[in-house]
Amino acid sequence: MTMPYKTLIFIPTYNEVENVRVIYEQIKKLNLDADILFCDDHSPDGTGGVIDEICVQDQQVFAIHRQGKLGIGTAHVRGIDWAYAQGYQQLITMDCDFSHSPFYIKKFIELAEAGDVIIGSxxxxxDSLKEWNFYRKFLTHLGHFLTKVLLKMPYDATGAFRLYRLDKIPQGIFHLPHSKGYSFFFESLYILMLNGLTIKEFSIHLPARTYGHSKMxxxxAYQSLLHLLQMYCTTLFRRHEFIYMGLTSEQTVKS
Ligand SMILES: Nc1nc2c(ncn2[C@@H]2O[C@H](COP(=O)(O)OP(=O)(O)O)[C@@H](O)[C@H]2O)c(=O)[nH]1
Ligand SMILES: [Mg+2]
Incomplete structure (x- = not known):
């Protein structure tokens, strides 16, 4: 598939040894001209070693290894910063557990002109979540309800399956979120929305993970809820904290 933009696919990993090679192989089968970056937090199950083997075989695969489990939010910021530093114009982020099917990657790429941020919703x-258990569905729907009501975001704000047009988003926007964990997803999206970036969604089916278990x-979940309430208070009294002030005169973030 020809790609109009230099593209990176970013996948954070923690204990994904059963998934990491298979997800890599499935992405490669798509025949995209895209690089892949993994960020592993010293997974005790040896995921990092498998990633290193893949990097040796394939020049389009890169790895960041961190000292220990530093959180999914900080892993995404690390991947995003790496993508800007290497000059990628678009970045697709996804989980390693097949709940984000590589099948949708082409759809993201097709929709890249439709917005600055594209979300798999x-x-x-x-019935997008029909394989999930009751507890997980409840948590997910609660998260969606609260981000919709408190932050007025009509999107799937808690998921990580996204495309960012880095060529249209100032890098500094991604340094405004404070979240280290799962709340990074709604916090970053809220900041992107408030700063006028265009957000578009398409529907995805999200099966439950096949191997391994969730790190959520x-x-x-409780920390994310607290963070959401804190953000809600900030929106009422100190909303300016979410506004990105680092634009140069050439940059044009819509307001
Ligand atoms: N590097 C890194 N990856 C993480 C961390 N926590 C979760 N992940 C990865 O982030 C993705 C989503 O995590 P997952 O456990 O599937 O969360 P869930 O989808 O909300 O159940 C997976 O690829 C995980 O391996 C972390 O602290 N650091
Ligand atoms: Mg998952």
Whole structure:
């Protein structure tokens, strides 16, 4: 597939040894002219070693290894910064567990002109989450409800399956979120929305992960909820904290 923009696919990993090679192989089968970056947090199951083997075989695959589990949010910021530093124009971010099917990557690329941020959404179709258990569905729908009501975001704001047009988004915007964990997704999207970037969605089906288990803990969900409430208070009293002030005169973020 010909790509009008220099493209990177970013995948954070923590204990994904059963998934990482298979996801790499499935992405390669798409025949895209895109590079892949993994960010592994010293996974005890040896995921980092498998990633290094892939990097040796394939010059289009890169790895960041961090000292320990520093959180999914900081992993995304690290990947985003790396993408800007290497001059990528668009970045697709996804999980390693096949809940984000590589099948949709082409769809993201086709829609790249439609917005500055493209989101694979679980809420457009009724049965997008039909394989998930009750507890997980409940948490996911609660997150969606609260981000819709409190932050007035009509999007799937808690998922990581996104395309960012880095050529249209100032890098500094991604340094405004404070979240280290899962709340990074709604915090970053809120900041992007408030700063006038265009957000478009398309419907995805999200199967439950095939191998391994979710790293989202009850503590993580609780921390995200607290963060959301904190953000809600900030929107009421100190909204300017979400506004990006670093634009040069040539940059034109719509307001
Ligand atoms: N580097 C890194 N990756 C993480 C961390 N936590 C989760 N991940 C990865 O982020 C993706 C989403 O995590 P997952 O456990 O599937 O969360 P869920 O989809 O919300 O259940 C997966 O690819 C995980 O391996 C972390 O602290 N650091
Ligand atoms: Mg997952």
């Amino acid at each position: 679980r809420y457009i179709q009724e 803990t009850l503590k993580g």
